[in-house]
Amino acid sequence: MVPHSLVTLLLTFIVSAASSPLPTLLHSASPLSSLSETSGDIVPQSLQPSQSRITLPVAKRFNSTGSANVVKFDQERARATRLRSQASQSPAGLAATSFAQSGKAFNAVAESQAVSYVIEVTIGNPGTMYQLLVDTGSSNTWVGAGKPYVPSSTSRTTGQPVTVTYGSGAFAGTEYIDTITLADGLTIANQSIGVAVEAEGFDGVDGILGVGPQALTCGSLPLSPEECIPTVTDNAWNMGLLDAYEIGISFHPSQYLDQKNGELTFGGVDRSKFDEPLAYVPLTTTSPASQFVGYDQSIRYGDKDVVLEKTAGILDTGTTLILLATDAFKRYQKLVGGEPDNDTGLLRITAEQYGNLQNLNFIIGDKEYALTPNAQIWPRALNEEIGGTTDGIYLIVADLQSDSGQGLDFINGMSFLERFYAVYDVGSSQIGLARTHYTEAETN
Numbered sequence: 001m002v003p004h005s006l007v008t009l010l011l012t013f014i015v016s017a018a019s020s021p022l023p024t025l026l027h028s029a030s031p032l033s034s035l036s037e038t039s040g041d042i043v044p045q046s047l048q049p050s051q052s053r054i055t056l057p058v059a060k061r062f063n064s065t066g067s068a069n070v071v072k073f074d075q076e077r078a079r080a081t082r083l084r085s086q087a088s089q090s091p092a093g094l095a096a097t098s099f100a101q102s103g104k105a106f107n108a109v110a111e112s113q114a115v116s117y118v119i120e121v122t123i124g125n126p127g128t129m130y131q132l133l134v135d136t137g138s139s140n141t142w143v144g145a146g147k148p149y150v151p152s153s154t155s156r157t158t159g160q161p162v163t164v165t166y167g168s169g170a171f172a173g174t175e176y177i178d179t180i181t182l183a184d185g186l187t188i189a190n191q192s193i194g195v196a197v198e199a200e201g202f203d204g205v206d207g208i209l210g211v212g213p214q215a216l217t218c219g220s221l222p223l224s225p226e227e228c229i230p231t232v233t234d235n236a237w238n239m240g241l242l243d244a245y246e247i248g249i250s251f252h253p254s255q256y257l258d259q260k261n262g263e264l265t266f267g268g269v270d271r272s273k274f275d276e277p278l279a280y281v282p283l284t285t286t287s288p289a290s291q292f293v294g295y296d297q298s299i300r301y302g303d304k305d306v307v308l309e310k311t312a313g314i315l316d317t318g319t320t321l322i323l324l325a326t327d328a329f330k331r332y333q334k335l336v337g338g339e340p341d342n343d344t345g346l347l348r349i350t351a352e353q354y355g356n357l358q359n360l361n362f363i364i365g366d367k368e369y370a371l372t373p374n375a376q377i378w379p380r381a382l383n384e385e386i387g388g389t390t391d392g393i394y395l396i397v398a399d400l401q402s403d404s405g406q407g408l409d410f411i412n413g414m415s416f417l418e419r420f421y422a423v424y425d426v427g428s429s430q431i432g433l434a435r436t437h438y439t440e441a442e443t444n
Contacts, residue, residue, distance in 0.1 A: 070320050070386055071345030071398050077137075078323055078400055078411055080166055117251075117262055117317055117414070118205060122181040123193060124152030132209040133202075134264055136249075136293045136424065137316045139210035139217045139231045140164050141180070142171055142194030145202035149195040154179040160221045162194045169201025175221065180232060182209075186266060188236050192229045194220075211247055211264075211424075212293055233266065233426055242267030245427030249317065250274075251418045252438040255381040261418075269432075274421035275439075278432035281365040286312035289408040293424055295364065295431050297410065299328065301335045302358035310363075311409040315422060315431065319413030322371075322397050325404035329397065332360075338395055343387045346378065346394040354393050362412075364433060372440055375419050379444045 117134045123143065128150040130143050140162070143149050155178045163172040173196040181187040196207065210216070210231060217229035230238070237245045248265035250273040263270060269278070284294040289312035298310040308328040324332060336357060338347030349357070357373035378386065378394040388394055396415040402408075419439045423432040 069345075074319050074321050074323055074398065074411075074413065075401050077166075077319060078402075119182070119209065119264065121209060123178055124150060125154045125179055126152055127179075127181060128152070130206040132207050133205055133318070135208050135210050135318045136212045137314070137318045138164065138166065138208060139212040139214055140194055140220055140229065141191065141207070141209050141232055142173070142196055143207040144173060144194075144196030145171065145199040146204065146206040149176070149193070151176075152178070154189075158192075160223055162220055163222060164194070164220050166201070169199075171196040171199040171202070171207070173197040173199075182232065182266065186236065186241060188232055188239065188241070191232060191235055213291065213426075215291060236266060237427070244268045244425075246423050246425040248273075249417060249422040249424065250436070251414060252436070253375075253379060253418045253441060253443045255379045255443060269421070269423050274434035274436050276434050278421070278423060278434045279365060279367045280425065280428075280430045280432045283429045283431065284312040286407050289314050292316070292408075293431065294408070297362050297364045297412075299324070299410070300361045300363065301332060302361075305331075305335055307332050307335070307360070308404065308410065311404055313408055313410030313412065315412050315417070315424075317414060317417065319411050320396075320415065321413050322415050323400040323411040323413070324397060325400050325402060325406070325409040327403050328409070329399040332397055336395065341388070341392070341394060343389075344378075344392075344394055346386075346388075346396070346398065348388075349377075349393050349395060351393065360397070362416075367433070369420055369433060369435070370439075371416070371419060374442045374444050375415070375439075377444050 118131050119134055120129055120131055122129050128147070130147055132141070132143070142162070142164075155176055158175045158177060160175040161172070162175045164170065171194065173194055176193045176195050177190050178193050179187060179189050180191045180193065194207075199207075202208075211233055212231070214228055214231050214234055217231070218227070219225050220229065221227050233242075233245070233247060236242050244267055246268065248263070248269035250265070250270060251262040254261040263273070281295050284290050284296050286294070286296070289295075292314040293316070294312055294314045296310055296312050297308075298306070299308040301307050308324060308331075311325075323329075333347060336347070336349060337353050338349045340346075341348040354373065354377070357376060359370040359372055360376055362369040362371065376395055376397060378388070378396055380390070380393070383390055383392050383394065386394075400409070400411065419436065419441075421434045421436050425432060
C-alpha cells in the first residue's frame with residue numbers, strides 16, 4: 001500500500017481563450033450519492049498530518065483580441081448546462097451534431113478572452129509534460145488539444161472511442177490507460193486518458209484535468225454508453241494515495257499578469273488558507289445542478305433586499321464571474337444602479353455608486369458569506385485586459401441568460417472562490433466553505 005499523502009498543487013491565474021466549458025452529457029448519469037463511501041453526514045472529515053505538500057507553478061497568460069470576452073465566454077459555458085435535459089432525452093442527436101456546431105460557437109467567443117486555471121502534469125514513463133485546465137465542471141481527463149499525446153512504456157489503448165461535447169467546444173479521440181503524475185508523491189497508475197484526434201475550442205492548452213463528479217463521465221464512451229470513468233481523484237483515493245476523499249480549493253485575488261494565486265489540494269485541506277472552521281452543506285438533489293458540484297443558496301443585497309430566493313446552482317472553477325438567473329440579475333442591477341458597458345459586457349458603476357455599494361450576501365446552509373463591495377468589482381489594474389478603461393469600475397456579477405426555476409439558477413465562479421476557501425468532499429457528497437485572509441481584501 002502506498003502511504004497516504006496530502007498533496008497541494010500551486011496554481012496560477014491564467015487569462016486566456018482556452019477556458020473549458022461545461023460538458024453536455026451524452027447519457028443520463030447515476031446520482032452522485034451512489035459514489036459516496038460514507039453516510040453523507042454534514043461534518044468535516046478529520047485529517048492526519050500530511051506527509052507531503054507539493055506545489056506546481058504554472059504560467060499566467062492573456063490572449064485578448066476583443067471585448068466583452070469574459071461575459072460572453074461564461075455565458076456560453078453556462079449555455080451548456082441548459083442542454084443537459086436535451087442530452088438525456090436525445091443523446092444520439094446531440095452526439096451527431098454538437099461537435100461541429102458548438103466548435104463554431106466557441107471559436108466566435110475564443111476570439112476574445114476568458115479566464116482559466118491550469119496545472120502542469122506528467123503522463124507516461126518516460127513522462128511528457130502537459131498543461132491542463134483544472135475543471136470542477138467536467139470530469140474526463142484528456143490531452144491532445146495542443147501538444148500531441150506521446151505513448152510510452154505505460155501506455156495502452158482500450159480501443160474505445162471517447163468524446164465529450166462541452167456546449168462551446170468538444171474533443172473526440174481514443175481512450176488510453178496510462179500513468180499520470182500530478183506532483184511528486186501523487187502518481188496515479190491505470191488512469192483513463194482521452195487522446196484527442198479532434199479538439200475545438202481549446203487553443204493555448206493541451207487538454208483538461210476534470211475533477212468534477214464521476215457521473216459527468218457517463219456516456220463519454222459511445223460504444224459503452226452505460227460506463228462511467230473514474231476520475232483522477234477517484235483513482236488516487238482507491239489506490240490509497242489520499243488522506244481524505246476530497247479536494248481543497250484555494251485562490252486569492254490577482255492584480256498582475258504573472259502571479260501564482262491558487263492551490264488545489266488533493267486528499268484534504270490546507271488549514272493555513274482559511275480563518276474559521278469549514279461549514280459543510282450537502283450537494284443539491286435538484287437537477288441539473290445535481291450533475292455538477294452543486295448546492296443550494298439564496299442571495300441578499302445588504303440587510304434586507306432579496307436578490308435570489310433559495311435555489312440550486314453550482315460552484316465552478318471554469319467560470320470567471322458570478323452568474324445569476326436573469327430575473328435575479330435584473331434585481332441586482334436595479335439595486336446597484338449599474339449600466340451595461342458595451343466595451344466589456346459587464347455592468348459599470350460610478351465612483352459614487354461604488355461608495356454606496358453594499359455587501360452581496362450568499363446564504364449557504366446556516367452561514368452567510370458576504371461578498372464585499374470591493375469583491376464585487378473587476379480588478380481595476382486589469383481593466384484594460386478586458387477592454388475597459390483604466391478608471392472604470394466594472395461589476396463581476398453577470399446574467400446567466402435564463403430565468404430562475406430552471407434547476408440551475410446561479411454559477412459561483414472564480415470571483416467567488418477568490419474570496420472563500422472551498423472543499424469538494426467527494427466521499428461525503430458535500431461542499432465546505434470558509435472565510436479566508438482575502439475575504440475582505442481591498443485589492444480590486
